[in-house]
Amino acid sequence: MQDDPVIRVVAKVMIPTVMLFALYVQFHGDYGPGGGFQAGVIFAAAFVLNAMIFGLNRGRHVWPANLNLLAVCAGVLLYGLTGVASMLLGENYLDYDVLGATPQAGQHIGILLVEFGVGLTVASVMVALFFTFAGRMTHNRLLDRMEAQDKDAKRGAVKEVPKKRSRT
Amino acid sequence: MMQHLPILQIIVPLLGAPLAALLRGRDLAWGLALLLTGVAFLISVVLFGQQKIAGEALIYELGGWPAPIGIVYVIDAASALVLPVVSGIAFVATIAARRLVEAEIDARDHALFYAAWLLTIAGMLGQVTTGDAFNIFVFLEISSLSAYALVAMGAGRDRRALPAAFNYLILGTVGATFYVIGVGLLYMLTGTLNLMDLSERLADVESTRAVFTALAFIALGLFLKMALFPLHFWLVPAYAHAPSAVSALMAATATKVSVYVLIRLIFGVFGIEFPGLADAVGLLVLTLGIAGAFVGTLAAILETDLKKLFAQSSIAQLGYMAIGIGAMSATGLAAAFIHLFNHALMKGALFLAIGAIAAQAGRASMHTIEGAGRQIPITMTAILVGGLALIGVPLTAGFISKLYLIRALLEQDFWMLAGLTFISSALALAYVWKIIEAAWLKERPEGAPVLTESPVQYVPAWLMVVATIGFGIFSAPLVEAACAAANVFIGGAR
Amino acid sequence: MSMLAGQWNYFLVIALMMIGFYTVIARGNMVKKMVGLTIFQTSVFMLYISMGKIANGTAPILTDAAQKAYANPLPHVLILTAIVVGVATTAVGYALIISVYESYGTIEDDELIKIIEAEEDEGADA
Numbered sequence: 001m002q003d004d005p006v007i008r009v010v011a012k013v014m015i016p017t018v019m020l021f022a023l024y025v026q027f028h029g030d031y032g033p034g035g036g037f038q039a040g041v042i043f044a045a046a047f048v049l050n051a052m053i054f055g056l057n058r059g060r061h062v063w064p065a066n067l068n069l070l071a072v073c074a075g076v077l078l079y080g081l082t083g084v085a086s087m088l089l090g091e092n093y094l095d096y097d098v099l100g101a102t103p104q105a106g107q108h109i110g111i112l113l114v115e116f117g118v119g120l121t122v123a124s125v126m127v128a129l130f131f132t133f134a135g136r137m138t139h140n141r142l143l144d145r146m147e148a149q150d151k152d153a154k155r156g157a158v159k160e161v162p163k164k165r166s167r168t
Numbered sequence: 169m170m171q172h173l174p175i176l177q178i179i180v181p182l183l184g185a186p187l188a189a190l191l192r193g194r195d196l197a198w199g200l201a202l203l204l205t206g207v208a209f210l211i212s213v214v215l216f217g218q219q220k221i222a223g224e225a226l227i228y229e230l231g232g233w234p235a236p237i238g239i240v241y242v243i244d245a246a247s248a249l250v251l252p253v254v255s256g257i258a259f260v261a262t263i264a265a266r267r268l269v270e271a272e273i274d275a276r277d278h279a280l281f282y283a284a285w286l287l288t289i290a291g292m293l294g295q296v297t298t299g300d301a302f303n304i305f306v307f308l309e310i311s312s313l314s315a316y317a318l319v320a321m322g323a324g325r326d327r328r329a330l331p332a333a334f335n336y337l338i339l340g341t342v343g344a345t346f347y348v349i350g351v352g353l354l355y356m357l358t359g360t361l362n363l364m365d366l367s368e369r370l371a372d373v374e375s376t377r378a379v380f381t382a383l384a385f386i387a388l389g390l391f392l393k394m395a396l397f398p399l400h401f402w403l404v405p406a407y408a409h410a411p412s413a414v415s416a417l418m419a420a421t422a423t424k425v426s427v428y429v430l431i432r433l434i435f436g437v438f439g440i441e442f443p444g445l446a447d448a449v450g451l452l453v454l455t456l457g458i459a460g461a462f463v464g465t466l467a468a469i470l471e472t473d474l475k476k477l478f479a480q481s482s483i484a485q486l487g488y489m490a491i492g493i494g495a496m497s498a499t500g501l502a503a504a505f506i507h508l509f510n511h512a513l514m515k516g517a518l519f520l521a522i523g524a525i526a527a528q529a530g531r532a533s534m535h536t537i538e539g540a541g542r543q544i545p546i547t548m549t550a551i552l553v554g555g556l557a558l559i560g561v562p563l564t565a566g567f568i569s570k571l572y573l574i575r576a577l578l579e580q581d582f583w584m585l586a587g588l589t590f591i592s593s594a595l596a597l598a599y600v601w602k603i604i605e606a607a608w609l610k611e612r613p614e615g616a617p618v619l620t621e622s623p624v625q626y627v628p629a630w631l632m633v634v635a636t637i638g639f640g641i642f643s644a645p646l647v648e649a650a651c652a653a654a655n656v657f658i659g660g661a662r
Numbered sequence: 663m664s665m666l667a668g669q670w671n672y673f674l675v676i677a678l679m680m681i682g683f684y685t686v687i688a689r690g691n692m693v694k695k696m697v698g699l700t701i702f703q704t705s706v707f708m709l710y711i712s713m714g715k716i717a718n719g720t721a722p723i724l725t726d727a728a729q730k731a732y733a734n735p736l737p738h739v740l741i742l743t744a745i746v747v748g749v750a751t752t753a754v755g756y757a758l759i760i761s762v763y764e765s766y767g768t769i770e771d772d773e774l775i776k777i778i779e780a781e782e783d784e785g786a787d788a
Contacts, residue, residue: 077187316754330761
């Protein structure tokens with residue numbers, strides 16, 4: 001797909017715009033529709049678009065696999081530890097009032113932090129899902145076919161595996 | 169710190185899950201899981217004591233928002249009883265999990281396995297603690313999604329785990345969605361999601377058709393989740409083909425938590441005086457319960473694979489719990505709680521012992537345990553005692569549950585049902601005898617793998633066997649706690 | 663007729679729910695079951711959100727201009743949670759479907775049952 005000039009140029013323009021829009025949605029969840037989950041999905045869409053058009057290898061280069069797992073866990077821990085911070089400051093779990101100078105400031109900070117955690121986790125999970133599913137088919141397809149042929153030879157029965165593949 | 173215990177109960181395993189996923193050492197993830205489940209068990213025991221001393225429900229407001237506005241976590245006599253069950257089984261299963269997981273699951277997946285393990289435990293603890301109807305759904309899905317993944321991890325050994333996990337996913341999600349529809353209808357009618365607030369406001373809308381629809385949806389969703397006959401078809405393949413540690417954890421806890429949620433919703437929110445509840449729902453649950461008891465026991469007699477056998481037996485035991493609920497009386501509810509407690513112990517012991525055999529021999533079936541009584545006497549004796557407890561032999565905890573169950577039925581003059589319950593319990597003798605016969609009365613065939621046992625393998629199972637016998641002999645504390653739990657919903661249990 | 667006009671959203675919800683549920687039960691292909699499940703869950707979202715709307719209510723966002731009525735924001739929050747749960751379920755489901763396909767070579771229920779039963783008869787179940 002990266003040979004087509006129209007797609008290539010449009011993608012190169014759109015991908016940063018999409019990421020910027022995702023950040024806008026993330027931080028404007030306080031004032032309008034938005035928030036962590038929506039922003040995370042939009043952010044991931046940018047990376048998925050990149051991988052779809054320029055190839056999985058380049059896509060993986062921009063978002064490495066070990067960074068992925070780290071980001072997923074970091075987001076969850078950010079959310080949880082915000083609540084623990086509230087507990088350490090004396091109030092109940094996830095009581096944002098104590099996180100700032102005034103309750104309003106505290107609520108803003110608290111929501112920002114937890115929503116950022118959510119956004120980070122969701123974006124990483126979406127990208128991870130894409131790379132897991134897409135990477136599997138290209139890498140394992142050959143191994144699959146070889147294994148299925150081995151199994152047919154052992155069993156001696158004729159299984160319809162190759163034909164199934166074209167139907168689905 | 170002490171006042172934060174209700175939330176710590178949940179976030180200790182919940183936040184441990186992402187930590188476990190990041191650990192790459194050989195047994196680090198297991199060590200973390202062991203530590204955190206141990207802490208969770210300790211917290212649950214302390215909470216039980218706290219609640220007993222306080223005498224009333226402990227309420228924890230999440231985020232500082234008071235009751236009907238925010239989500240609150242409620243520790244009353246019922247949740248205080250179920251929490252140690254879930255966390256205790258989780259702790260013991262984690263002790264045993266190290267060997268079982270090493271034998272059955274690829275080493276690269278161990279960290280993620282323990283992450284999912286901690287998540288499902290956190291989800292179950294959350295379902296028991298929370299006092300908000302939608303929060304129950306959230307924790308239900310956390311626990312279920314992790315469970316689907318855990319069951320699917322058995323595919324390394326037995327690829328039938330994959331379609332089993334898929335069926336479990338489909339049926340589990342349908343059940344959870346029915347529950348959410350019911351909660352939505354309740355929210356439409358009353359405007360609140362807090363369980364205590366709901367029960368107060370439902371009095372105003374008692375006779376509308378929407379409330380009955382909500383009750384029907386919620387009950388149906390929870391019947392699916394607790395594998396009540398005839399919605400039990402997902403349970404046997406899922407527990408049979410899952411990794412042994414997962415079967416042990418799930419068989420002992422997952423369905424029990426759904427039983428608890430059902431009791432909480434039906435008796436806590438709708439209440440026994442709700443028009444039509446005692447007659448229609450009670451009769452339905454009684455019928456399905458006794459049918460499940462028979463179907464489960466008969467199917468178990470016909471099974472040769474041990475995991476499938478005890479999974480079918482689980483269906484029968486869940487039928488007994490349903491009978492306790494369907495009796496619609498305080499004694500029946502107490503019987504259901506007692507059986508919930510005891511069955512968790514018995515099934516946990518059984519599945520851990522079977523897991524030890526399966527991890528060595530590849531599978532645990534009547535064939536693989538032929539003559540095993542001499543080779544691995546300690547493990548087989550654990551299975552024997554567990555089986556006797558299932559039948560309800562005196563001196564085991566199973567006897568106490570059956571006693572209270574039959575008493576509850578006789579109090580309501582359900583003579584025939586009491587007789588049928590007794591008969592189906594006695595029928596369980598058939599499959600226990602099959603196991604005894606295979607293990608002790610047959611010779612080990614030539615060429616069969618030599619089975620060994622080590623303390624690491626049989627101690628967790630024996631811990632629970634000892635607890636089974638202990639609570640069978642010294643049953644007073646358990647009965648007292650179960651009656652206190654039942655009294656939360658209906659007064660007058662003894 | 664007035665019942666139809668005033669409560670058309672509930673009819674829509676029930677229609678979607680039954681289409682989804684029927685697909686889950688009646689179709690043997692695993693991907694079709696997942697699609698049916700997704701439709702089923704979507705109907706629940708519609709139920710919650712449509713019940714939150716008040717006549718003449720606007721989006722529940724605080725602006726400087728005073729509004730008389732806002733739509734109920736709580737169902738929106740509940741549905742966000744439910745959507746995320748739905749996405750996670752769909753992801754796990756499709757991952758399982760891919761694994762089943764790689765392992766068995768088929769995703770049709772009846773063929774899977776045939777393969778599994780053939781394996782069990784061969785003596786895997788001693």
